[in-house]
Amino acid sequence: MKYLAFALLFSTSLMAASPEVVQYMNELSKTAKAENSSFSGFDAARGKEIFTSTHTGKQGKPMACSSCHTTNLANAGKNSLTGKVIDPLSPRANPQRLTSTKEVTKWLKRNFMDVYAREGSAQEKGDVLTYIMKN
Ligand code: HEC
Incomplete structure (x- = not known):
């Protein structure tokens, strides 16, 4: 039982996303494959390149x-705006x-606009x- 609990903890920490966000990523994966047949996984x-490279943003x-989240994701960031x-x-x-697909989709949409x-x-x-x- 102890072992099982440990295994469970270990696998969720490996995933580091809630089941609904994992589900959302599965959907993204299907769309990516439909848009590009040579797509073979995230x-x-x-x-990292997407996250750290500089682009001309919406402004x-x-x-x-x-710029806002820093390059060390374990640290707090600061909204540069x-x-x-x-x-x-x-x-x-x-x-x-x-943990929330709603939060993730909302912010990805907004933040991609900010940066790209x-x-x-x-x-x-x-x-x-x-x-x-x-x-
Ligand atoms: C102008 C500042 C700014 C930039 C640039 C920015 N973000 Fe954010 N991001 C925020 C803010 C503010 C939040 C929402 C506040 C919070 O959740 O602490 C947020 C939230 C998020 C979340 C939600 C995570 C969750 O589950 O709560 C994700 C994912 C994210 N950002 C990814 C990105 C990515 C990827 C980029 C580049 C394309 C990016 N951000 C660029 C400010 C920024």
Whole structure:
């Protein structure tokens, strides 16, 4: 029994996302495959590039995801537009993260606009969520 509890804990910490967010990522994966037949799964390295690279954002200024969330996802960030503190994005540091599909979809939509001045593709969203889950 002890062993089972440990195994369960271990597997959920590996996933680092709630079942509904895992389900959402499965849907993103299907869409990514439909949009690109050579798609073969989400990739944390591509996600890191999406997260840390600088682009011309919605406001016409250079911006990266890490401008607000920093490159250390276990640390608190700071909204570069409003100056407000942002709790850590890492689900390991902040168990509230990646638990609500509603929150995740709302913020990904808004934050991709902030940084890329467009919405993210299914593959980009899945890659960046995979990166966040692993950090
Ligand atoms: C202008 C500042 C800013 C930028 C740039 C930004 N974010 Fe955010 N992000 C926020 C704020 C503010 C929240 C919501 C407040 C909170 O949840 O603490 C948030 C929330 C999120 C969440 C919700 C997580 C959850 O489950 O609660 C995700 C995922 C996320 N951001 C990813 C990204 C990604 C990916 C990028 C780059 C495409 C990005 N952010 C760029 C400010 C930013």
